[in-house]
Each structure stands twice: as structure tokens, then as C-alpha cells.
Amino acid sequence: MNMEAQLKMQAYLDGELGPSEAAEVQRLLEQDAQARQQFEELRAVRSLLRDNEPEYRLPESREFYWSKISQAIARAEAQSAPGREDPAPAWALLLRRWLAPVSAMAMVFLLALAGLKMLSPNHDYAMMEIENYSEDLMVSTFRHPTEKVVVFWLTPKTYDVAAKPAEEIEQDELMYQ
Amino acid sequence: MAPAKAYKTLSDEALVKEAQKGDMDAFGELVVRHSDKVYARAFSIMHNEDEAIDLSQEAWVKGWQRLKQFQGDSSFLTWMTRIVINICLDYLRKQKRQKAESIEALDEEVGGVERQMPVMVVNPSEGLERSELRERIDKALAQLSHEHRTVLVLHEFENLEYKEIAKRMGCSIGTVMSRLFYARRKLAALLAGWRREENM
Numbered sequence: 089m090n091m092e093a094q095l096k097m098q099a100y101l102d103g104e105l106g107p108s109e110a111a112e113v114q115r116l117l118e119q120d121a122q123a124r125q126q127f128e129e130l131r132a133v134r135s136l137l138r139d140n141e142p143e144y145r146l147p148e149s150r151e152f153y154w155s156k157i158s159q160a161i162a163r164a165e166a167q168s169a170p171g172r173e174d175p176a177p178a179w180a181l182l183l184r185r186w187l188a189p190v191s192a193m194a195m196v197f198l199l200a201l202a203g204l205k206m207l208s209p210n211h212d213y214a215m216m217e218i219e220n221y222s223e224d225l226m227v228s229t230f231r232h233p234t235e236k237v238v239v240f241w242l243t244p245k246t247y248d249v250a251a252k253p254a255e256e257i258e259q260d261e262l263m264y265q
Numbered sequence: 266m267a268p269a270k271a272y273k274t275l276s277d278e279a280l281v282k283e284a285q286k287g288d289m290d291a292f293g294e295l296v297v298r299h300s301d302k303v304y305a306r307a308f309s310i311m312h313n314e315d316e317a318i319d320l321s322q323e324a325w326v327k328g329w330q331r332l333k334q335f336q337g338d339s340s341f342l343t344w345m346t347r348i349v350i351n352i353c354l355d356y357l358r359k360q361k362r363q364k365a366e367s368i369e370a371l372d373e374e375v376g377g378v379e380r381q382m383p384v385m386v387v388n389p390s391e392g393l394e395r396s397e398l399r400e401r402i403d404k405a406l407a408q409l410s411h412e413h414r415t416v417l418v419l420h421e422f423e424n425l426e427y428k429e430i431a432k433r434m435g436c437s438i439g440t441v442m443s444r445l446f447y448a449r450r451k452l453a454a455l456l457a458g459w460r461r462e463e464n465m
Contacts, residue, residue, distance in 0.1 A: 095442045098449075102420070104427050133449045136456070137421040140395065142403035144305040147314055150297045157296060157325045158289065164326060 089123055097127050101134065277341045285332050292332070296325055299342050303349050309418045310353040312407050320356055324349035350423070354433055357411050405455040413448040420445055 093116065099105050100113040116123050146153060272280065272294040283291035303324060308317035328345050335344055393401070406414055415434065419425045427445075431438045 098446050129453050133453045140399050141422050142399045144308045146300050146304040154293050154296050157322050160326045161329050
């Protein structure tokens with residue numbers, strides 16, 4: 089008998105099945121001796137438990153038990169009493185109440201601003217373009233997008249700044265005209 | 266307010282009415298009257314004396330705090346029993362998050378173990394006094410995991426339906442069914458086994 093059938097049989101015992109499924113289990117019990125045996129075991133255990141629930145007594149005196157409960161109630165009420173005075177002055181309370189949400193909003197605003205600035209095409213992080221019009225003359229052009237400065241750098245063939253990637257060029261290698 | 270001595274003669278309903286007005290002594294009488302039953306329900310789930318005392322006390326504190334919500338749809342004891350059951354289940358959920366499951370418990374959860382148990386053919390209660398039988402049932406319940414014992418307690422002793430048990434335990438109806446099946450078969454095997462040992 090598979091697990092599904094066994095669980096259905098148990099559900100039938102516990103009155104948890106609808107009429108059609110209950111009829112199905114009834115037929116199984118009529119036809120299958122093993123199913124009947126299993127069903128009887130479940131029924132016996134169910135009856136045994138329901139008729140013989142163990143009894144447990146409180147292992148301490150009721151007066152002591154109640155005294156602990158009444159103290160716990162008194163403590164809980166003292167903590168949640170509406171008239172309980174807060175030692176902080178009113179302005180500090182107001183600040184405490186509004187500080188957290190205002191700080192959070194300010195942080196979000198600053199992060200958004202920083203993000204927008206970084207995404208903007210005109211920010212200072214734009215790469216400087218390097219254009220080399222002529223390999224013979226070794227002319228390099230540097231253009232700063234926001235400052236609107238263009239630098240033409242003429243180098244001898246032995247000292248090829250323009251061959252360097254832009255990020256490796258030192259500031260003093262540039263000459264502004 | 267009724268004099269303190271008269272509380273013992275008042276019904277639960279009358280005591281609840283007094284307690285709802287803030288009469289702590291009336292509530293105290295309710296506690297004294299029903300402390301065993303509320304403790305017993307906590308112990309039947311937890312099977313640990315200290316935990317059952319703490320959790321049942323917590324239930325009484327909650328009962329006092331929520332007393333004004335008690336409408337009398339059920340008896341006061343039934344209402345308090347529901348509170349202590351929920352507190353025990355919350356406690357078990359927190360414990361479960363903290364502890365790793367034992368292999369045996371996982372095996373029980375996955376299922377299949379109960380199929381290996383032979384069907385009980387011996388009448389485990391034959392020749393036993395009621396108190397002896399209850400002791401054996403208690404001993405057998407102690408050997409179940411919290412989850413299996415809880416399903417058994419809620420179904421057999423609190424008469425809850427599968428759906429209600431699933432809701433309280435935060436699991437599926439299928440899980441309730443398989444846990445109940447395992448718990449019943451395990452109990453049958455234990456009780457029959459002890460009987461066979463005696464008859465040998």
C-alpha cells in the first residue's frame with residue numbers, strides 16, 4: 089500500500105475526506121486485509137490517546153506561580169505606562185523623532201545627485217581626446233571638454249608622448265598655449 | 266468590586282468581567298483556578314518543566330494584556346489554551362531556526378521510516394491501570410520530536426482539524442498528515458513493544 093493510500097485512510101479515520109474519497113477508502117478497506125489491519129492500528133492509537141490524555145500538574149505552588157505572573161504584569165505595565173516621563177527635553181525629542189527620516193532622505197538625495205553628475209556627459213571625468221594628425225610631425229591634440237582648452241603638442245620623434253596612453257601622460261608633459 | 270473571599274464562588278464569566286475592569290485579584294483567581302490546565306498544555310507540547318512554566322506564565326501575562334479582547338465566544342480556559350499553544354509554537358519556531366536538525370528528525374520529516382514499523386497487533390492497554398497507561402503514553406510522547414508531538418497534541422487533545430493545525434504550525438496540510446501518521450505509528454510501535462517485553 090503506498091503512502092498516499094495510507095494517508096487517505098488516516099484522513100478517512102479523522103473525518104477529513106469528502107464523500108467520493110471516503111467511498112474510495114471504504115472500498116479499499118473491504119478488499120484489502122493489510123489496509124484493514126493498518127486502519128485498525130490507527131483507530132486503536134487514536135482512541136487510546138483520546139481516552140487517556142496524560143495529566144500534568146503544575147510543579148510549584150499556585151501562590152508562587154501567581155506572584156511571578158503578577159510581578160511580570162506590573163513590570164510590563166510600568167514599561168508601557170503613558171504618563172512615564174522621558175528625561176530628554178522637548179526639542180531633543182523632536183530632533184530624535186525627525187532626525188532619522190530627514191537624514192535618510194538627505195543621504196538618498198546626495199547619492200542621487202552624485203549619480204546624476206557622474207552620468208552627465210559634461211562632467212570632469214571625460215577622457216581627453218588624443219588625435220595624432222601626423223606621425224612624422226608627432227603632433228598630438230588634447231581637448232578638455234568643459235574647460236574648452238585645446239593643446240597642440242609637438243614632439244620630436246625620439247620623445248613620443250603621444251604614443252603614451254592618455255592616463256600615463258604626466259601633467260608637466262603638457263604645455264598650454 | 267466583590268470581596269476577595271467571594272471570588273472563589275464566582276463563575277469564570279463573572280471573574281473575567283471583574284478582571285476586565287482592572288481587578289487583578291479576580292484575574293488571580295482565574296490563574297489559580299486554571300493554572301494546571303494551561304501549564305499542562307504547555308508541558309504536553311514542550312515536555313520540559315522549566316520551559317512549560319515560563320511559557321505558561323508568559324501566556325497568563327498576555328492573557329491579562331488582551332483580556333478586553335475576550336468576547337466570550339469560547340470559554341475562558343479555551344481562550345487561554347489557544348494563547349499558550351501559540352506562545353509554545355512561536356518558541357519552537359525560534360528554537361528551530363537556531364538549532365540544526367538531527368538526522369533522526371530529518372529522517373522523520375522526509376518520511377518512510379514509519380513504513381518499516383510493523384503493524385501493532387498487541388493491545389497495549391490490556392491489563393493496565395489507567396494511570397499506568399497514561400504514564401506509558403506520556404513516556405512514548407516524550408520520545409517524539411517536537412513537531413510530531415505537537416501535531417498529535419493539537420489533533421488528539423485539542424480536536425483541531427488538519428487545516429487549523431497547518432495554519433498554527435505554519436506548514437502544509439500534507440505535512441500535518443504525514444507527521445500525524447508517523448507519530449501515531451511510532452506511538453503504536455513503542456506501546457506494543459513495551460507490552461511484548463513484559464509478556465516475555
